[in-house]
Amino acid sequence: MKRDLLIAFRRSATYITPLIFFLIVITFFPLALGPEQKLLSSLAPGIIWIAALLASLLAVETIFNEDFRDGTLDSFFISLEPTFILVFVKVFIHWLITGLPLLLASCVAALVLYLPFDSVSAMILSLILGTFFMSLLGALGAALSLGKSAILSAVIVLPFSIPTLLMGTSVIASAINNQDYTGFLMIMGGMLAIGIPAICLLTVEALLLSYD
Amino acid sequence: MSLRFSYVKLFGKIALSMLPYLKVENLSCFRSDKALFRDLKFDVLPGQNLEILGSNGSGKTTLLRILLGLLKPDAGSIFWLDDQQNYNNYRTFSCFYQGHQLAVKNLLTVAENIQMTKASKNIDIEAISKCISRVGLIDPDEYASNLSVGQRKRISIARWLLDFHKIYFIDEPFSALDDEATQLIQDLILDLNSKGSSFVITGHRPSGIEATHINI
Numbered sequence: 491m492k493r494d495l496l497i498a499f500r501r502s503a504t505y506i507t508p509l510i511f512f513l514i515v516i517t518f519f520p521l522a523l524g525p526e527q528k529l530l531s532s533l534a535p536g537i538i539w540i541a542a543l544l545a546s547l548l549a550v551e552t553i554f555n556e557d558f559r560d561g562t563l564d565s566f567f568i569s570l571e572p573t574f575i576l577v578f579v580k581v582f583i584h585w586l587i588t589g590l591p592l593l594l595a596s597c598v599a600a601l602v603l604y605l606p607f608d609s610v611s612a613m614i615l616s617l618i619l620g621t622f623f624m625s626l627l628g629a630l631g632a633a634l635s636l637g638k639s640a641i642l643s644a645v646i647v648l649p650f651s652i653p654t655l656l657m658g659t660s661v662i663a664s665a666i667n668n669q670d671y672t673g674f675l676m677i678m679g680g681m682l683a684i685g686i687p688a689i690c691l692l693t694v695e696a697l698l699l700s701y702d
Numbered sequence: 703m704s705l706r707f708s709y710v711k712l713f714g715k716i717a718l719s720m721l722p723y724l725k726v727e728n729l730s731c732f733r734s735d736k737a738l739f740r741d742l743k744f745d746v747l748p749g750q751n752l753e754i755l756g757s758n759g760s761g762k763t764t765l766l767r768i769l770l771g772l773l774k775p776d777a778g779s780i781f782w783l784d785d786q787q788n789y790n791n792y793r794t795f796s797c798f799y800q801g802h803q804l805a806v807k808n809l810l811t812v813a814e815n816i817q818m819t820k821a822s823k824n825i826d827i828e829a830i831s832k833c834i835s836r837v838g839l840i841d842p843d844e845y846a847s848n849l850s851v852g853q854r855k856r857i858s859i860a861r862w863l864l865d866f867h868k869i870y871f872i873d874e875p876f877s878a879l880d881d882e883a884t885q886l887i888q889d890l891i892l893d894l895n896s897k898g899s900s901f902v903i904t905g906h907r908p909s910g911i912e913a914t915h916i917n918i
Binding site: 560568 | 772796814
C-alpha cells in the first residue's frame with residue numbers, strides 16, 4: 491500500500507487529471523447553459539454526478555496496467571496473501587487519490603451550480619459511496635481490459651454505473667427538495683457492501699484470465 | 703541402545719530435510735493443439751537447482767507460470783511440501799519469482815524498490831544497504847528510471863537476499879548481463895544453495911551452475 495501511494499503521489503498526473511477534468515466539465519455547463527440560477531440548481535445533481543463518474547474513470551487504467559507491464563502483478567498471485575484483499579487495497583488507493591479529491595472539488599461545483607447549502611452534505615455522502623463503487627467497477631473494467639485500450643475499460647464500466655448514477659442524483663435531488671434521502675443512501679451503501687467482496691473476487695478472476 | 707536411537711533420529715532428520723520441496727509428475731501443456739511439453743517429471747530438492755532449457759517460444763516461461771499457479775496445466779500434478787512434511791497440491795511456503803520484466807518501479811529509488819518488496823513492518827535498513835552493496839549498486843537514493851537495464855536487474859537480484867525463500871523461480875537470470883554480473887549471480891546462487899534454497903531457472907543454454915537440466 492505504501493509503495494502504491496508513494497508512486498501515485500510522485501506521478502501527479504494520476505490525481506490532478508481527474509480533478510481538473512471534473513472542474514472543467516462543471517464550469518462548461520454554466521458557460522453553455524447560461525448563468526440562470528434556477529436552471530443550474532435544478533440540473534446540478536445530474537451535472538455533478540456525470541462529471542464525477544467520468545472523472546473517476548480517467549485514472550482507472552493506472553490501477554493494474556503498470557503492474558501488469560512491469561511484472562509486479564505476478565507477485566500478487568504468487569504471494570500467500572489472499573489476492574482479493576490485495577485487489578481491495580488497490581481499489582482503496584485508487585479511491586484515495588481520485589475519489590477523495592473529487593469530494594473536495596464537488597464543494598466548488600456546489601458553488602458554481604448554485605446548489606443549496608443544506609444539500610451539500612447529502613451530495614458529499616452520495617459521492618463518498620458512489621465514487622468508491624466507481625473505483626470498484628473501474629478496477630473490474632481495468633482487469634478485463636488489461637493490456638488493451640483504456641477506452642475499453644470505460645465502455646465496460648459505464649453501463650454498470652447507471653444504478654450508482656441514478657441513486658446519487660436522487661440523493662442530491664431529494665435533499666434540494668427537502669425530502670428524505672436516507673433510503674437512497676442505504677441502497678448505495680448496500681450496493682457497496684455487496685460490491686466490495688463480489689467485485690473484488692470477479693476482478694481477481696479477470697486478472698487471472700490475462701495469463702491465458 | 704540410546705546411541706543407536708540417536709543415530710536413527712539424526713538419520714531421520716537428514717532424510718526428511720532431503721525431501722523435495724516440489725514434485726512434478728506427468729506435467730503437460732498444449733497450445734493450439736501443439737504440445738509445448740509433455741509428461742514432465744522432476745523434483746526440486748533443498749539446496750539443489752533445476753535448469754529448464756529451451757529455445758524461444760518453447761514454453762519455459764509457461765512452465766514456470768504453471769508451477770507457480772498462474773496457469774493451469776493440461777495434464778499432470780504438482781505437489782508442494784508443507785511444514786508437516788506432507789505433500790499437497792497447494793503451496794504453503796513463499797517463493798520468489800523474477801520474470802522478464804523485473805518488477806522494478808521507475809518512480810521509486812533503488813532502496814525503495816528493494817524495501818517495498820518485503821511485507822514485514824519492521825524493515826531493516828541495514829539489511830537493505832547490505833543487499834544493495836552486495837549486488838554492486840552504489841547509490842540507494844538513485845531513481846530506477848535513471849538506471850540501465852543491467853543495473854535494474856541488480857535491483858531485482860538484491861531482492862533475493864532480503865528474505866529466505868525455499869525456491870527461487872527465475873526466468874532467464876543470465877540474459878543481457880556482463881561477465882561480472884554473471885559471476886555475481888552464480889556466487890549468490892551457490893551461497894543461497896548452502897542455506898537450503900533451490901533455484902528453478904530458465905535459459906537457452908546451460909549457465910554453468912550445478913543443476914539438473916530439463917530440455918523442453
